[in-house]
Amino acid sequence: MSNAFPLPVVIVGGGFSGAMLAARLAERGQASVVIDRSDAFGLGVAYSTALAAHRLNVRAGRMSAVADRPADFVDWLTARHPDQADPNGFAPRRLYGLYLRDRLAAVEEARPDLIRRVTGAVVAVDGLTAVLASGERVEGRAIVLATGNPAPRTAAQGGRIIADPWARQALARVQPGDDVLILGAGLTMVDVLLMLEAQGWRGRAAALSRRGLLPRAHGTRHDAPLALPPEALTGPLSARLATARRLAKTHGWRRLMEGYRPITLDLWRAATEVERRRFLRHLRPWWDVHRHRIAPEIADELDGLIASGRLTVRAGRVLAMESTDTSASLRLATRGGTEHALSAPWLIDCTGPGHDAATAPPTAALIASGRARLAASGLGLDLDAEGRVRHADGAPDPALYVLGPPARAAFWETVAVPDIRQRIEALTERLAI
Known part of the structure; x- marks a missing residue:
């Protein structure tokens, strides 16, 4: 990209996705403004916990926040909390939150003036401007919605x-x-x-x-990925499921799931909307408990x-x-x-994140104005392969992106750190000047 756009990238949401995108952009010389409801930048819901019993759901050796430094988190643990520095172990989430904060602070110190933090709630997106509840307006050359996981929405608060x-x-x-x-x-x-x-x-x-x-549960050691045969990857879902069950019986379900992990996005993108809806209606609960x-x-x-x-x-x-x-x-x-x-x-x-792009700000207004639309799967906003929001007519918005859990309609597996990390790298390549 040329240097014709001096404005920063505006990132709405300062949890893992937003904070680590800001850090990567800064390392590439691209300025950003990170806006979050709280001042707990880098933590989000998952890593704000102070409870030692709340542990990572992924082994420490796979939790680096930096794609090209796979040992970054374990190295941080070795230096500061050596008793937790087992790459095969599941470190407390509290420590992972400290690691993310340290990484963000280190980048800010090394790249001064490239990351600006703003505390407040974004209630609307007006063109390339994020509008806060306070009335403050933050303009950018692109906007990334990285709003993380909202609270559950199944039950109504009150009484008991x-x-x-x-x-x-x-x-x-x-x-x-x-x-x-x-x-x-x-x-x-x-x-x-x-x-x-x-x-x-x-x-x-x-x-x-x-x-x-x-x-x-995870096994005692990381399971080697199973090489999946063609019949597990193509054809009717019912036939693929039968093959997957047979492979799980023969080789173990953990190896099977590790075999699917690197190609899940490709399978999701190749699936028709009918296949996606069938998967969500019938198979999703079993996928979730084995995958996460x-x-x-x-x-x-x-x-x-x-x-x-x-x-x-x-x-x-x-x-x-x-x-x-x-x-x-x-x-x-x-x-x-x-x-x-x-x-x-x-x-x-405890029904899990209550994603509802149709009613939550700022996405509800984007949908109402025709600048965004819901995906046919019902999982959230409709996005293209780059993570850009699709307008009501299907055209991708040139400067409005979604990152992290709210992007699941397009990328499905976009909750765990290893998956979000890949999306951060792709967005950095696209947005860095």
Whole structure:
């Protein structure tokens, strides 16, 4: 690119995606402005936790924030926290957050004036200007929406319903002996149980999800990727699934999933909209629990809670939920059609990120104006292969991009650090002057 555009790149969101994009751009000489609701730049929801029991879901040796320095995180651990510097281990997320902050600060020191931090909420995008709730306007040569993972949206806050378990002191009201109902049985549920345990909770939990599936555990060592045959990659989804099941039985499901990891994006892009919707409707829950795993030691804790009767997992569809001043209740329908009434002092929404581009600012206004449209899959904004937002007529916007979890409609696997890291490199190549 030429030097004809002196304005910075405006990055909306200062979690991992936004902060690490700013760092990479600065290393290439490109200025940026990072706007975040809080001043916890680099952390986001995942790495803001102070709880030591909250561990990474990816081995430390694969968590470098820099694509061309694969040992960067482990080297940082070796220098500052050598007791956690096992590349095969799952370091506390708190330490990873410190690593990200150190990396951002180091780049800012080495490249002064190339990264500007702004604290505030972006409520609209007007052309190439981000408009904050305060009225401040930040203009750029391109805008990247890197807004991360929002709070769950399934349950309505009120009474004995905790709609956002990540809100400050949200779980403090749960007393040590209180039983809890938990909507969702995935990674958020695991985190919430660990937080409750850390505050001395000794009650019982009933976790409820449509399939009743828990996240699977990583093995003791990284599993070698399985070379996948053509019949696992092409043809009808039902045939591919049958092949995948056979391979998992023969070679182990972890090796199978490692074989899919580097080509998932290619498979997603090659899939038709009908195939994507079928995958999301029928296979996604199984994909998620096998692809997004938990550390073995965390899996052991879950097994202990189940064995002691303190955690039960139920499959079914929530028909209704209510809350009074003293308890929360819901009606659950199992796949056989049987209805069950459950109640407990608390109900906690752990259904995962509540992405809704159609109603959340600033994307809702972009859709209303025709500058953006929803993807047919329903996963979020429709993007092209570069991550650019597509207008209502399908044309890609030349200067409006999406990075990280909100880009899942186009890239599917865009939640874990190794996947986002690749997107950061691609965007840096495109946006650096």
